[in-house]
Amino acid sequence: MDSTPLVLDNGSYEIKFGLSNSERPYRALNGFAVDKYGSAYLSNQMKKIQEVSEVTLRRPHELGQLTSWELESCIWDYCLYNPDEFDGFELGGSGKKHLIVSEPCMTLPELSKNMDQVIFEEYEFDSLFKAPTAGYIPFGVQADDRKVLLDTISGKKNDDDMIGQSENVTISTDNLKDDKKKFSNDYQDYELVIDSGFNCTWIIPMIKGVPYYKAIKKLDIGGRFLTGLLKETLSFRHYDLMDETLLVNNIKEKCLFVSPTSYFDSFKAKEETSVEYILPDISSSYLGYTRENKSKPLPEGSQVVKLYDELFSVPETFFHPEISRILKPGIVETILESLSMIPEILRPLLVANIVCTGGNFNLPHFAARLAAELQRQLPTDWTCRISVPKKECELFSWKSMCQFANTDSYKKTRISKEEYYEHGPDWLTKHKFGYQNWL
Numbered sequence: 001m002d003s004t005p006l007v008l009d010n011g012s013y014e015i016k017f018g019l020s021n022s023e024r025p026y027r028a029l030n031g032f033a034v035d036k037y038g039s040a041y042l043s044n045q046m047k048k049i050q051e052v053s054e055v056t057l058r059r060p061h062e063l064g065q066l067t068s069w070e071l072e073s074c075i076w077d078y079c080l081y082n083p084d085e086f087d088g089f090e091l092g093g094s095g096k097k098h099l100i101v102s103e104p105c106m107t108l109p110e111l112s113k114n115m116d117q118v119i120f121e122e123y124e125f126d127s128l129f130k131a132p133t134a135g136y137i138p139f140g141v142q143a144d145d146r147k148v149l150l151d152t153i154s155g156k157k158n159d160d161d162m163i164g165q166s167e168n169v170t171i172s173t174d175n176l177k178d179d180k181k182k183f184s185n186d187y188q189d190y191e192l193v194i195d196s197g198f199n200c201t202w203i204i205p206m207i208k209g210v211p212y213y214k215a216i217k218k219l220d221i222g223g224r225f226l227t228g229l230l231k232e233t234l235s236f237r238h239y240d241l242m243d244e245t246l247l248v249n250n251i252k253e254k255c256l257f258v259s260p261t262s263y264f265d266s267f268k269a270k271e272e273t274s275v276e277y278i279l280p281d282i283s284s285s286y287l288g289y290t291r292e293n294k295s296k297p298l299p300e301g302s303q304v305v306k307l308y309d310e311l312f313s314v315p316e317t318f319f320h321p322e323i324s325r326i327l328k329p330g331i332v333e334t335i336l337e338s339l340s341m342i343p344e345i346l347r348p349l350l351v352a353n354i355v356c357t358g359g360n361f362n363l364p365h366f367a368a369r370l371a372a373e374l375q376r377q378l379p380t381d382w383t384c385r386i387s388v389p390k391k392e393c394e395l396f397s398w399k400s401m402c403q404f405a406n407t408d409s410y411k412k413t414r415i416s417k418e419e420y421y422e423h424g425p426d427w428l429t430k431h432k433f434g435y436q437n438w439l
Contacts, residue, residue: 002139002312003096003097003098003101004019004020004021004098004405005019005020005098005099005127005251005344005410006018006019006020006080006091006097006098006099006100006125007020007025007100007101007398007401007402008100008101008102009025009101009303009397009398009401010030010065010066010101010102010103011102011197011198011394012032012059012060012061012064012104012135012197012198012199013029013030013059013197013223013224013359014027014028014029014198014359014394015027015028015029015030015075015076015079016041016394016395016397016398016399017080018089018250018398019077020100020359020374020401020405020406021400021402022170022402024395025087025398026079026086026087026095027044027077028044028075028086029043029044029046029047029138029269030043030059030060030061030070030072030075031043031046031057031058031059031060031075032057032058032059032074032075033046033049033055033056033058033089033246034055034056035049035051035052035054035055035056035059036051036053036054036055037051039085039358039423042074042075042078043075043078043079044078044085046246047179049246049286050286050288051322052228052244052246052247052280052286052287053243053244053247054243054244055243055245055246055363057227057245057246058071059071060072060075061104061198061199063199064104064199065104065107065108065111066103066104066107066111066115066198067111069114069115069118069306073118074121076123080123085330096126097123097124097125097126098125098126098127098128098414099119099123099127099128099129099403100126100129100130100404100405100410100414101115101119101129101130101194102130102131102132102133102136102397102401103115103130103131103132103308104199105132105133105134105202105204105211105216105218106132106213106216106218106435107435109429109430109434112429112434113425113426113428113429114239115130116128116420116425116429116433117425118236118421120417120421122287123181123302125406125417126416126417127414127416127417128413128414128415128420129410129413129414129415130433131433132195132202132204132211133195133357133397133400134139134195134202134204134206134211134357134389135206135209135210135211135400135402136357136367136397136401136403137191137193137206137357137382137396137397137400138187138189138191138209139187139390139403139404139407139409140275140396140397140400140401140402140403140404150169150387150388150389150390151367151370151387151388151389151390152357152386152387153367153368153385153386153387153388154371154383154385155371155374155375155376155378155383155384155385155386156375156383156384173294177260181191186369186405187208187209187409188206188209188353189207189208189321189349190207190346190349190350190353191205191206191350191353191355191372192204192205192206192335192338192339192350192351192353192354192355193205193206193349193354193355193356193357194331194335194354194355194356194357194358194360195357195358196222196318196356196359196360196361197222197223197358197359197360197394198222198223198224198359199223199224200218200219200220200221200222201218201219201221201222201318201331201334201358201360202216202217202218202219203215203216203218203219203331203334203335203338204340205339205342205346205350207342207346211435212272212342213343213435215338215339215341215342216338216353217334217335217337217338219305219318219328219329219330219331219334219387220326220328220329220332221317221318221321222260222325222360223252223359223360225317226252226315226317226360227245227248227249227252229314229317229324230248230251230252230256230314231244231245231248232234232308233310233313234248234251234310234408235306237310238305239279239303239305243302246287247279247280247287247288250287250288251277251288251305251307252314253362254277254289255275255290255311256308256311256314256315256363257312257314257315257363257364257365258312258315258316258318258363258364258365258366258369259315259316259365259369260368260369260439261369261372262363262406263312263313263316263320266309266312267309267312269307270309270311271308273311273312274306274307274308275290275291275306275307275311276291276304276305276306276307277289277290277291277304277305277306277307278290278291278298278299278303278304279302279303279304279305280302281299281302281303291304295412315363315366317330318330318331318360318366319331319332319369319373331370332370332373332374332377334373335374336377339351347382348382351374351378351383351384351385352382352383352384352385353385353387354371354384354385354386354387355386355387355388356370356386356387356388356389356393356396357389357393357394357396357397357400358393358397359393359394360393361388361389361393362392362393362394366388367386367388370386371384371385371386390422413432415428415432415433
């Protein structure tokens, strides 16, 4: 009998891992830091840094590709063989071990082969299945608790009531009930996955459970970009925070939001939405905090940054990259460009089945604003529907991977250690996990 597979979402900012039957994953930062005193911190040890100024960060991912297995293998060892840190979880060395892992979309073949070699030759897993995080989403949305996990937002206001009464979130399942009696699939047939993570944002059409690689598009704006732009903005307007990556990243996660309707409406109300952020003073806080009760006097000697339009102008670059002098299409134009490369008959189905994942969708109003902006650019008889996790958007991919582990598709398509040693990593990349054959 097969053992329960290990599910590992190898994100460029954070690793989510755990057995497929776990309710929640363990989480570990995917990076390495050195503070100004020369002390080194690996993964979650970075949360214990007391002096966050002038911290130097290094990550295994560069430009969206996993390039440094020297560092990544150290972080995997920290995650898989550190029971004291992760409530007794340990991979162990006996018995069969199966792995389901994510890798960056459009990974270069040589870098993809490196992952295969590390997994089979160093960690000695008995089987492997890997795919981009978007490749697991069509399997995860089949879960019975989808309504509990996901909110569905329609670009048409008069369509909200219909969604609330519908038993199925997607149009494709409503229109294909007869076909489902003949063919039982463990995945959704047509979905447009928007994966907005730390390095970038991917637009990935999923057709019959497989990424349609010809229409995949990439937007070079993600969590890293927002942090960098916020550092420049705060340094120009307030204090020099160019070396305070951890501090500014915390400000981004706690304070930023997407304009609900438009940048101009939010700019008019910037006084009402302003936030006072109290910078760290070491004695009481290492990363600072927002001032919740403005009637309460500030601590003596505290430094305060009052944020106005920075709160929404930085995330606005998703829709208008020209704000940061990037002369490239925004997220709406990128989605439309992807749709234009898909067979015309499938475009309405994909638009009505958009699923969002990734940590950037934790920004308030992001999904609702995207649905409204995209609906304006579509034909009037099309309906844009976006499904987004109700909370912790960054965990939805891991939960979808766990659902995939229970399907027949996983058992049929995973690669065993024997097959790897028989055919080699070149065969795996070319015939199994590579994207070249789909182009």
